[in-house]
Amino acid sequence: MHTPGESPSVALDGLELRVLHLPLVSPFTTSFGTETVREVIVLRTLGSGADGWGEIVTQNAPLYSSEYTQGAWDVTVRWLAPALLAAGTVSPPDVARILAPFVGHRMAKAGLELAVLDASLRTAGVSLARHLGAVRERVPSGVSVGIQADPAALVAAVGGYLAQGYERIKIKIAPGRDVAPTRAVREAFGDIPLQVDANSAYTLADAALLAELDRFDLLLLEQPLAEDDLVDHAQLARLVRTPVCLDESITSAKAAADAIDLGAAAIVNIKAGRVGGYLEAVRVHDVCRAAGVPVWCGGMLETGIGRAANAALAALPGFTLTGDVSASDRFYHRDIVTEPMTLTDGHVRVPSGPGIGVEVDEAAIDAVTVAREVIRR
Known part of the structure; x- marks a missing residue:
């Protein structure tokens, strides 16, 4: 550590x-x-x-x-x-x-x-990446795809991001917009790295429906239940084969440790803003790494400021899953930094200049x- x-x-x-x-x-x-x-x-x-x-x-x-x-x-x-x-x-x-x-x-x-x-x-004169303990100069980049009008529109959107070179696809799901869209993406693109994010849209009563997603060989099912439903997440994890990943529930290193102990989280999404800062994010990373729980860096549609800091965080050794540190042009025509983050061979560069490394x-x-x-x- x-x-x-x-x-x-x-x-x-x-x-x-x-x-x-x-x-x-x-x-x-x-x-x-x-x-x-x-x-x-x-x-x-x-x-x-x-x-x-x-x-x-x-x-x-x-x-x-x-x-x-x-x-x-x-x-x-x-x-x-x-x-x-x-x-x-x-x-x-x-x-x-x-x-x-x-x-x-x-x-x-x-x-x-x-x-x-x-x-x-x-x-x-020290970079944030070096300060936090980064071990990589670039990190693989995944993309988060919002809910689309229909499965065909989702397939078109995903195809565009794959053509750009993104390493992993995450699709948002919600009741009524879950099994069919996921099936459409899997059938269209084969065995691409694919995961789904529910943003707390379900309850434990939906366990049978969520178990239907097991057939699609997903990397993970992210935050299916409410933020404070750790016990229900632990029960759901026993009812589905897809690894359950927690996002909104993880508000600190203590929350991460509790979720892991309960069996509620096989994977953890770390967002520095959600846990109170990058120093606490490192502590969450350390707790998960010690427990053998993989982590990845989530995104909040950050500007180039937060995007640079997220790249530094995602370069720590425990971040073994591709995160949401996408290129700036995924969201913005014009970012607010002089050198927006770009995608090269499915990766983004970790800024190495002093501080967050961007102007x-x-x-x-x-x-x-x-x-x-x-x-x-």
């Missing part, structure tokens, strides 16, 4: 927050709705050293998570940012400790931690900013 090394403290004079509206290349539909524009908060540390960038991966409505843009903005402006600024000088590990008194709001906390990490590691394109970010606020000490 790797413990992230020392990182310099950052003198915080202020924090800049922006809400961005980025049009998506195509609508993205899941069991909880359709996005055509990605609403996201990005933030920047302001101080005497290098600025650092972070991303709060909430959505505009509390559908995937209890967190949402306006709530994250409010708690950050009113409580989290003032607490960090009051500390004056902070190191990346300090962020979680300083913000611990404020219950929940993991995505907001993760965005602040990433900004401090970026500033600290830029000052030290923000000021003109691009200005063009999609709909709200901005600077908070000073």
Whole structure:
């Protein structure tokens, strides 16, 4: 296991927050709705050293998570940012400790931690990948395909991504949009690496239906039941052959350990925003690796800021399954970084420059900013 090394403290004079509206290349539909524009908060540390960038991966409505843009903005402006600024000088590990008194709001906390990490590691001249313990210079890239109008449309969409070279396909499912679409993809493309994501759309009463997916030789069945249904997930895992993977249920290293002990998770999806930051994400990785449970890096339609950080995380040794670190043009015509992530031979490069290893394109970010606020000490 790797413990992230020392990182310099950052003198915080202020924090800049922006809400961005980025049009998506195509609508993205899941069991909880359709996005055509990605609403996201990005933030920047302001101080005497290098600025650092972070991303709060909430959505505009509390559908995937209890967190949402306006709530994250409010708690950050009113409580989290003032607490960090009051500390004056902070190191990346300090962020979680300083913000611990404020219950929940993991995505907001993760965005602040990433900004401090970026500033600290830029000052030290160390990449986030190296700091976290990455062992690869590039990682295999999978793609997440939203619910389509019908199986034929899904097959067409999947075919397009396979033609681009993506290593693994994930399709979203929901009641009534599950067995037939999965069958269509499997019959159209043979034994491609394929998995399905339910985003908590089912209950244990649907076990027989979910067991029908076993015939398609899937890599995994992701988060079929509700976030707090660990016991039911453990029971479902005994009723289906497809490995059950948990996403929304895994909110910390402790939650991961509990799920594994209960037999509720054969595989774990790690999202740094969902667990409160990249340092906690490493701890989740370590718990799973020690238990022999494979992990992969999930995505939240991140901009180039979060996408670069996810690539660094996905390069850790326990990430043995292909994740959702796709190329920027999977979602955006124009990303907000100067060198958007690209796909080469089914892989994306892990940034090796200081901090998150990418630079923000000021003109691009200005063009999609709909709200901005600077908070000073």
